[in-house]
Amino acid sequence: MHNIPIITLDGPSGSGKGTISKLIAKHLNWHLLDSGALYRLVALVAEQHRINLTNGAAIAAVAVHLDVQFNTLDDTVQIVLEGEDVTLAISSEQCAMNASRIATHVLVRKALKARQRAFAKSPGLVADGRDMGTVIFPHAHLKIFLTASAEERANRRYKQLKNNSINASLPDVLADIKQRDERDLSRSIAPLKPAQDATLLDCTGMSISEVFAQLRSLIKIQDFKTQG
Numbered sequence: 748m749h750n751i752p753i754i755t756l757d758g759p760s761g762s763g764k765g766t767i768s769k770l771i772a773k774h775l776n777w778h779l780l781d782s783g784a785l786y787r788l789v790a791l792v793a794e795q796h797r798i799n800l801t802n803g804a805a806i807a808a809v810a811v812h813l814d815v816q817f818n819t820l821d822d823t824v825q826i827v828l829e830g831e832d833v834t835l836a837i838s839s840e841q842c843a844m845n846a847s848r849i850a851t852h853v854l855v856r857k858a859l860k861a862r863q864r865a866f867a868k869s870p871g872l873v874a875d876g877r878d879m880g881t882v883i884f885p886h887a888h889l890k891i892f893l894t895a896s897a898e899e900r901a902n903r904r905y906k907q908l909k910n911n912s913i914n915a916s917l918p919d920v921l922a923d924i925k926q927r928d929e930r931d932l933s934r935s936i937a938p939l940k941p942a943q944d945a946t947l948l949d950c951t952g953m954s955i956s957e958v959f960a961q962l963r964s965l966i967k968i969q970d971f972k973t974q975g
């Protein structure tokens with residue numbers, strides 16, 4: 748795995764890392780890991796099977812047996828769970844909140860570790876999450892920690908939900924973001940924090956294309972295009 752070039756993008760909810768990761772993966776023609784989707788999928792299945800979200804062992808078993816496919820279609824990724832398209836189902840705020848609850852279990856994180864590492868394939872991987880640079884890919888070649896103010900992140904998330912025709916109110920989205928931040932930052936296992944060797948970028952007030960342009964120059968310095 749160490750000779751496969753890897754770029755990690757970590758950061759809180761709504762920091763834009765999902766969109767930016769997709770753009771970088773497309774730019775380099777690399778694989779993409781949306782690790783948040785894995786946590787959301789586990790939360791979805793746990794809910795469908797009426798598993799208590801405090802039952803770490805039962806939820807870890809769900810994580811081990813997850814039958815999922817990520818299909819890249821132009822600019823979007825379709826997520827298929829046991830043959831069913833669940834892309835929209837896992838994008839809800841409820842699913843995100845449940846994902847942050849189940850993500851606090853050591854056994855669940857352990858169960859998803861190997862699955863996440865298996866995404867590292869030639870010619871390279873862009874990995875998006877909370878602990879990509881710290882725990883899953885500590886040897887990544889470039890680590891980015893993207894953040895923005897909670898208000899700006901809530902605004903972006905609110906627009907995203909509206910675009911997907913999902914009902915939401917801005918104050919509720921902001922409250923959810925703050926609650927998830929708190930849970931992600933304070934958990935004892937793999938808390939949200941920048942790796943020591945990560946490049947920090949606060950993108951409050953920046954457009955996606957401005958963030959992408961800044962990161963492209965970092966990638967250029969690394970000259971990944973000639974590797975792999």
Ligand code: C5P
Nearest residue numbers: 782783784786846847850876877878927
């Ligand atoms: O990134 P996304 O919002 O889809 O993640 C949903 C939740 O999954 C996060 O709030 C976080 O609690 C959890 N997560 C995590 N570690 C990751 C990715 C996501 O704990 N690498």
